[in-house]
Amino acid sequence: MYFGKKRKMNSSDRVPPNQNVTTTFPVLHSGSVPYYEDSSKWNLQIYGLVENPKLYSLEEILTIFPQVELSNDIHCVTGWSKLDTSWKGVRTRDLVKDVSIQSHAKHVVLHAEEGWTTNLTIEDFLKETSLLAHSYNNDPLTPEHGYPLRGVFPHLYFWKSAKWLRGIQFTEQGHPGFWERNGYHMKGDPWLEQRYSFD
Numbered sequence: 001m002y003f004g005k006k007r008k009m010n011s012s013d014r015v016p017p018n019q020n021v022t023t024t025f026p027v028l029h030s031g032s033v034p035y036y037e038d039s040s041k042w043n044l045q046i047y048g049l050v051e052n053p054k055l056y057s058l059e060e061i062l063t064i065f066p067q068v069e070l071s072n073d074i075h076c077v078t079g080w081s082k083l084d085t086s087w088k089g090v091r092t093r094d095l096v097k098d099v100s101i102q103s104h105a106k107h108v109v110l111h112a113e114e115g116w117t118t119n120l121t122i123e124d125f126l127k128e129t130s131l132l133a134h135s136y137n138n139d140p141l142t143p144e145h146g147y148p149l150r151g152v153f154p155h156l157y158f159w160k161s162a163k164w165l166r167g168i169q170f171t172e173q174g175h176p177g178f179w180e181r182n183g184y185h186m187k188g189d190p191w192l193e194q195r196y197s198f199d
């Protein structure tokens, strides 16, 4: 007989402090939703402190990199969390294999449409759960949720998960992005409630 205790993780263990679980999928951003009529006009630039800067088409993102499906919980700084969200895309660590990141690169700036940016450390960017997602629940992202490609960094507040991604820039210093310049935290760990920069 087996007496070992296997404690099932209950949902409160999965919800960071002062967050509420939603079953809806809120849409949240500043600015307007870009609609791409022709996805061949979209590209993703990898640049900054790298030996081999790259420009990828959507076709390349979908075909030359291993495609993975990851399920995780997401936490927005405004207070909602959504459990078991399912994303498909390319791991950040696979995407950067060919660019040769320089050793003094310590931070990453994600550039989205309309000049929107957010920043994270290179460790957070390259975490094993960090994804550049093109699909949600097996369907291509809707325009509202970031079509054609968005970041998904589930271990950080969801504002770090840039929708409508267009550029990934490696830098030596941390460059505060849109919300970070407006008082939000440079890292944004939901378990430590790093909502604002003075937290």
Ligand SMILES: Nc1nc2c(c(=O)[nH]1)N[C@H]1C(S)=C(S)[C@@H](COP(=O)(O)O)O[C@H]1N2
Pocket (backbone or CB within 6 Å): 025, 026, 027, 028, 029, 030, 031, 076, 077, 112, 113, 116, 144, 145, 146, 158, 159, 160, 161, 162, 163, 164
């Ligand atoms: N380009 C861009 N990405 C963004 C934002 C934004 O304003 N612009 N808002 C962030 C915030 S605050 C959240 S909570 C999530 C929301 O993603 P969703 O609309 O898919 O739920 O997108 C993040 N990514």
Ligand SMILES: [Mo]
Pocket (backbone or CB within 6 Å): 028, 076, 077, 078, 158, 159
């Ligand atoms: Mo958010």
